Amino acid sequence: MASTSTSLIPLRGHGRKASFSSSPAKTALKKALRFSFSSRSSVVICVKSSSGAVKYNEVVVDEEMDKIRRLQNGSDVRGVALEGEKGRTVDLTPPAVEAIAESFGEWIIKALQKERGRPVEDVTVSLGKDPRISGASLSVAVFAGLARAGCLTFDLGLATTPACFMSTLLPPFAYDASIMMTASHLPYTRNGLKFFTKKGGLTSPEVEEICDKAAHKYANRLTKVSTMLNSPPKKVDFMRAYAKHLRDIIKERVNHPIHYDTPLKGFQIIVNAGNGSGGFFTWDVLDQLGADTFGSLHLNPDGMFPNHIPNPEDKTAMALTRAAVLENTADLGIVFDTDVDRSGVVDNNGNPINGDKLIALMSAVVLKEHPGTTIVTDARTSMELTRFITDRGGHHCLYRVGYRNVIDKGVHLNQDGVETHLMMETSGHGALKENYFLDDGAYMVVKIIIEMVRMRLEGSDEGIGSLIKDLEEPLESIELRMNIISEPKYAKARGREVIEAFRSYIEEGQLKGWALDACGDCWVSEGCLVDSNDSPAAIDAHMYRAKVSNEKNEEIGWVHIRQSIHNPNIAINMQSSVPGGCQLMTKVFRDKFLMVSGMGKTLDFSQVDKYARLGKMG
Template sequence: MSHIFHPTSLREYDIRGIVGQTLGTADALAIGRGFATLLRRAGGTRVAVGYDGRASSPVLEKALVDGLTQSGVDVVRVGLGPTPMLYYAEAVLEVDGGIMITGSHNPADYNGFKMVFQHRPFFGEDIQILGRMAAEGDWDDAETRGTVGEFAILDQYVERLTAGYAGGAYRIGWDAGNGAAGPALEKLVKLLPGEHHTLYTDVDAAFPNHHPDPTEEKNLADLKKLVADNGLDFGIAFDGDGDRIGAVDGKGRVVWGDQLLAILAEPVLRAEPGATVIGDVKASQALYDRIAELGGTPLMWKTGHSLIKSKMKEENAPIAGEMSGHIFFAQDYYGFDDALYAAVRLIGAVRQSGKSLTELKDAIPPLVNTPEMRFQVDESRKFAVVDEVLDRLEADGVAVNRTDGARVNTPDGWWLLRASNTQDVLVARAEAKDQAGLDRLLAQIDDQLAKSGLKRGEQAGH
């Protein structure tokens, strides 16, 4: 028996697709067979499995569990919850791996699988190996099927979120966006001091109120209104599976992912002076400057939650974050991206600063930047275009940071061009001290694209 995955579903950080078109129960079964086979060959025996609130999740979970047990691995089902709840289960239960069924912040007809293998992220080449094993039918058949048990971990997970709580009593608005973090959030706010107003905590696979992606400002409109109408201190939002955070201050201004990381890093660096703080290549120069100012060691790394997690372990970094709202804590936590935990730590960081989140936002240097600009390009060209740009810039003697694509510093500011690992798009971003400088940076991006026969077209959605 063998299985061929749809070529678009095997991504860099996970396996993801449109249910009924590029992803289905046969894929879930094959993932279970392959993952269990790899785990047993590495000496593992048990896997935790969780799922998000999408309509297709329960049926995919059933097929996944079937595949895992066929190849002799025992399964602990932790049920419906946010992705970090599954990561938590994998970290604290006696298991050797974890699989989360989630479509993250993709549209409602998507779903996918995020995996952890013996406490490390399972991504990149690991996912390609699963694909090859499936094509060859290279799966172990167990003499006796694995067992299936259930463990309701939600309450334990929520209690862990508030362990050692250092925040004060604030008035906070919350928006779960009808995603999988809703039930955990309802329990969390009961454990926190202060006054809490929640939106859309009921899990609804159709996302009837707005798309659950807090990095797009239009999706924060209801949260801004909630904060304004009730005169709240600030607001916090989550994506569809609870591993990415968004925030607005008391004036309704968005506090972006890199700005949140700068605020969250301050108490971390107070406890661990000189520690490494990792940001991604999309983050503002202001973040790296601020980390250095706080006595930390700033490190720019590649975009992607699996890549950042691996780098954190290598560098022994206590905290890391991405522009997209993935925030990772290794200090007093497990090193994975957990938006609910980041929210609790944010309340603590605001309190320890002695200022309000609005004042902290006011203190961030005003820079002019573009949103993340995404434009479609043929899959076969996307990496080649970045290489062409790099070669031309270096030939011209321009100083380029090659960490992840091309990031170019100029007297005006910086610009970035990189290929997405998950879609057939190029991603560009620029940041300057003023609009005139930003226009000059955008002209440089356009010039480089034109030399490779492209132009910034209609921005592709997520």
């Protein structure tokens, strides 16, 4: 009989005691190690025979699996990759990433086999990353996981999220799938994964399936990240091809009558890449097309993001870009987020254009090309934006918060025969039907630049901001947060109870003058905000919007309440067209709903209370 040696590997943070299949094994282990079993620990016995073979008596514990499941962030994966955040521990570890990448590889292979009706070989997957300093070690884990699954891997190096998707389509690359490693605008300590096939980004339910498979792998695996790969990743320069793709679009659509190859000659354009992945747009797109990019900011990749958060919604990013545009009398300023799936712009007068203004600008461009088209946005956009779109002959469909929800709604409307060319969320995520329904910040800017050049060729000396000069801004706008008082595992259920109670109060008429808002243009579908065809993930992110009227039945604003997908809190967005309207609606929400319904007992609504009393946040 082969001799054996026994070792013990503790797995911390479990919620069960360990159990063993054989009493002798348990007795021997206790005698040898005098180990005290804690109610918060579990163990895995590793038995090594003289032949070198390792067998595991695995104890799969829910909490270990939940570590992976909690990394799901809607249709992405995100977590803490580096120490340095107060109150947060590192959870996006190389072993976790390897398990997720392996599960994604297996998922892709299975999907392709089902699609083709036969076994598949040589499935190809590319990986790109933003400049975060955790990218190198986590990339090794991704490649190891994909190799475990049997995929061939290709390293794009520093890349953008839209480029990763395009690597599945543009020849000669045309990979079967792609992963982008990024945490968007979040701090340098964070990182994450975004997944693509040739059909686009994965949905939340698909990512949930992958994370669930990865959770089982992670809980059962006792090895470190694989260091031996059957086929090392092949490095490819895809960004050069992607930049040429963008340049060709600008040249072909501008079709400049004098200098076709340099249609941006005579334009000065400032780019603020925020030390993310967007610098390529300056060097490989704008400069190559003849633009003057002097004065551009933070183009060199730096994963510590030393200057400001790479985010078009960040006030510092916008202020610095605005100053650069005015100082250089530039024609346009561009602000990219880290992975360039979002962007914002500054016009030649230094006016920041993001949020509703950016949606309005893109709507004006798209409606010129596609009169009467439908434009889908999230439900936080203003009543003024709806008027802006409808005044130009378009239709406005208000939908659930979450860029994936908004894009998917546009896809479904097109499938139902409703022409929908633009889907855009107030955060800056925007997708166009003509661009594979991909949220691509660089492509959005390309559309704006093309329109800017066309305006000049038509004899206009006005900047791009003139297209939205008649967009009115809401008189008042506010966002408040209520933290859910509960253990983390019960927070989602508690939040759902609050949201549904809010809906019931309105439907039962307990909030006088409040009515559930279906859609800015209800002909599109029966109640876009509450769609029976929603995915389970969309339904799980409970949210409702209510129109609020005064005693004279005059509409004074709206209230949108939603449960955060990522954090244990509830967000309340309000807009009003009358002075003091947001404070008035907040008082009604506090006094007539929170206090009467009893829902306030499960919430920290101090922010709501303060605004109701003082009419200000600070």
